Amino acid sequence: AQSVAQPEDQVNVAEGNPLTVKCTYSVSGNPYLFWYVQYPNRGLQFLLKYITGDNLVKGSYGFEAEFNKSQTSFHLKKPSALVSDSALYFCAVRLTGGSQGNLIFGKGTKLSVKP
């Protein structure tokens, strides 16, 4: 079955330190992968995507993600965390085959950045 997993419910980081939010996926064929962020009482906001090409994808607010085909991972990274980065982060994969076009989302990882 096609799926996406975020193994960490919460990630705690000190401001100024690098952060990583993990995501692994299982999908038939070439994966289309996405990261979204959700601030309290708001909808999901698109951060970045991997479709093809360079394995390192850069997105909004200084975030980047690295696609690793052999490890079926698409971890979100930022070199220096800000307190304002504290939010809920979702990884998503676009389905192929019969449900092509649908996105399935991971359960989300809460990022907490402390001053």
Place this chain on the structure above:
Amino acid sequence: ETGVTQTPRHLVMGMTNKKSLKCEQHLGHNAMYWYKQSAKKPLELMFVYSLEERVENNSVPSRFSPECPNSSHLFLHLHTLQPEDSALYLCASSQDHYGDGGRGYEQYFGPGTRLTVT
């Protein structure tokens, strides 16, 4: 979030009420979506409309009834809901649901309607 708007932002309804959620996208997109977000559960896709045609009904109970009168508007009609239907209902849109030439179009979300069923 101004690209996709949702009204109302908050709704409290009894189990016998009938209400509707409204979504409008100002992005010129061809596809629209309804999702349900409950605490402690992954985001659940409910319905997909592509070019105003429903292309996905993800085993959603009939007490939820979507309507897409044109490519910019999407409604979710609610009737005889249950308390477990209380959740954040998110609307989203994308340029093209199926993608074009391998481009995976991201979805843009509205702020959601917080629904409480009493």
